[in-house]
Amino acid sequence: xxxxxxxxxxxxxxxxxxxxxxxxxxxxxxxxxxxxxxxxxxxxxxxxxxxxxxxxxxxxxxxxxxxxxxxxxxxxxxxxxxxxxxxxxxxxxxxxxxxxxxxxxxxxxxxxxxxxxxxxxxxxxx
Amino acid sequence: xxxxxxxxxxxxxxxxxxxxxxxxxxxxxxxxxxxxxxxxxxxxxxxxxxxxxxxxxxxxxxxxxxxxxxxxxxxxxxxxxxxxxxxxxxxxxxxxxxxxxxxxxxxxxxxxxxxxxxxxxxxxxxxxxxxxxxxxxxxxxxxxxxxxxxxxxxxxxxxxxxxxxxxxxxxxxxxxxxxxxxxxxxxxxxxxxxxxxxxxxxxxxxxxxxxxxxxxxxxxxxxxxxxxxxxxxxxxxxxxxxxxxxxxxxxxxxxxxxxxxxxxxxxxxxxxxxxxxxxxxxxxxxxxxxxxxxxxxxxxxxxxxxxxxxxxxxxxxxxxxxxxxxxxxxxxxxxxxxxxxxxxxxxxxxxxxxxxxxxx
Numbered sequence: 001x002x003x004x005x006x007x008x009x010x011x012x013x014x015x016x017x018x019x020x021x022x023x024x025x026x027x028x029x030x031x032x033x034x035x036x037x038x039x040x041x042x043x044x045x046x047x048x049x050x051x052x053x054x055x056x057x058x059x060x061x062x063x064x065x066x067x068x069x070x071x072x073x074x075x076x077x078x079x080x081x082x083x084x085x086x087x088x089x090x091x092x093x094x095x096x097x098x099x100x101x102x103x104x105x106x107x108x109x110x111x112x113x114x115x116x117x118x119x120x121x122x123x124x125x126x
Numbered sequence: 127x128x129x130x131x132x133x134x135x136x137x138x139x140x141x142x143x144x145x146x147x148x149x150x151x152x153x154x155x156x157x158x159x160x161x162x163x164x165x166x167x168x169x170x171x172x173x174x175x176x177x178x179x180x181x182x183x184x185x186x187x188x189x190x191x192x193x194x195x196x197x198x199x200x201x202x203x204x205x206x207x208x209x210x211x212x213x214x215x216x217x218x219x220x221x222x223x224x225x226x227x228x229x230x231x232x233x234x235x236x237x238x239x240x241x242x243x244x245x246x247x248x249x250x251x252x253x254x255x256x257x258x259x260x261x262x263x264x265x266x267x268x269x270x271x272x273x274x275x276x277x278x279x280x281x282x283x284x285x286x287x288x289x290x291x292x293x294x295x296x297x298x299x300x301x302x303x304x305x306x307x308x309x310x311x312x313x314x315x316x317x318x319x320x321x322x323x324x325x326x327x328x329x330x331x332x333x334x335x336x337x338x339x340x341x342x343x344x345x346x347x348x349x350x351x352x353x354x355x356x357x358x359x360x361x362x363x364x365x366x367x368x369x370x371x372x373x374x375x376x377x378x379x380x381x382x383x384x385x386x387x388x389x390x391x392x393x394x395x396x397x398x399x400x401x402x403x404x405x406x407x408x409x410x411x412x413x414x415x416x417x418x419x420x421x422x423x424x425x426x427x428x429x430x431x432x433x434x435x436x437x438x439x440x441x442x443x444x445x446x447x448x449x450x451x452x453x454x455x456x457x458x459x460x461x462x463x464x465x466x467x468x469x470x471x472x473x474x475x476x477x478x479x480x481x482x483x484x485x486x
Contacts, residue, residue: 033142036142036153036154036157036158036351037157037158037159039159039419039441039446040417040419040441058470060419060441062158062159062351062355062440062441062443063153063158063351063354063440064421065419065421091157
């Protein structure tokens, strides 16, 4: 199971990469595997802010639907526009092209209780 | 937890295994959508060994089957299969099943995996005919070979001419193993189901034979995930979702298998009453042009008022549109009626359509 070292993780299987105060958020390889074929990503195009532990959108797979939760709060800078036409990139490249939102992190201390790669690996039994 | 004879193969193929009806079953090998399309366009193979097989034998085998099922088993002849259902006295559905007729004194009932124990008990409780009931569910392996190329593939490995109409079967050998081969399946494609007893090694031999014969057609293993999307595209009911002890066959659109005039059977009295009074609700196919994904349990509404609920729903891998089955109050059940999916607090417009969702 692919769990990149340089990312932080939530127990709900989101990842965030942090560059200064800019965070990029997606779902993990494990999560996409559990969901199966992703057919639609529903993030409100007017979404301006996300909050820690609050749903900011849903992912629809053939079998099931799943909420996506904010790893931390922040102002939304960009929503990945490729997801609208090619949601399957979440399956093929969850840590790369399949990212979901970029945010300006409002409170860096909210990152403190996220999991590192080793702890996340343990969580998913890898 | 039980394992089917194909468990090692699933593991080797890297299938995602889930618990289903007490068995470890493959939900998908790689992609539900890819497997779904393989069955629609080429050929796919399902391990459905978890299904239950109960043999009914004895002088009054037909009387027993007639008493316990809704369809008219007297119309069957040796080698003929029939889709049917068993009812409780109140008209609720015990299970839907396939009835295979071998002879006047021998029938095979194929039942849902999740209902094997319940069904077998039900059969025993209602055996006032002195028939012998033999639950051989654990002994049978079952492969469903489904898709446009399934005839070529099954013919290549079977030692008899495969000239069979839909819902017929014969006994033959594959890889030297005795087999019931029936032209059945739950996918809406031409397909065959292979029932056989045997060891893991024998089962693997059969699997390998099928895949060797299917290689040139792009044969793929197919998991329960796409089995569900395939059956839903055709509008076939799934026990536990669309039908159960609280639904009767008439409201579930199973009137076509319910032969009220065949003579007495369990549940008939209530169905006569239901018929006389008219249906209160009906299971209908619903689709929408919106980007929306109906799921089991979602409400169906009109002007914010609940008028029904979704029992099965997904996005059709073939049309990429949302498709659902759900019960609605009878007045909204006509084709063309507009209803709404109620999803996360929002009403999304949808329409009652006709089946199948995917037309050939």
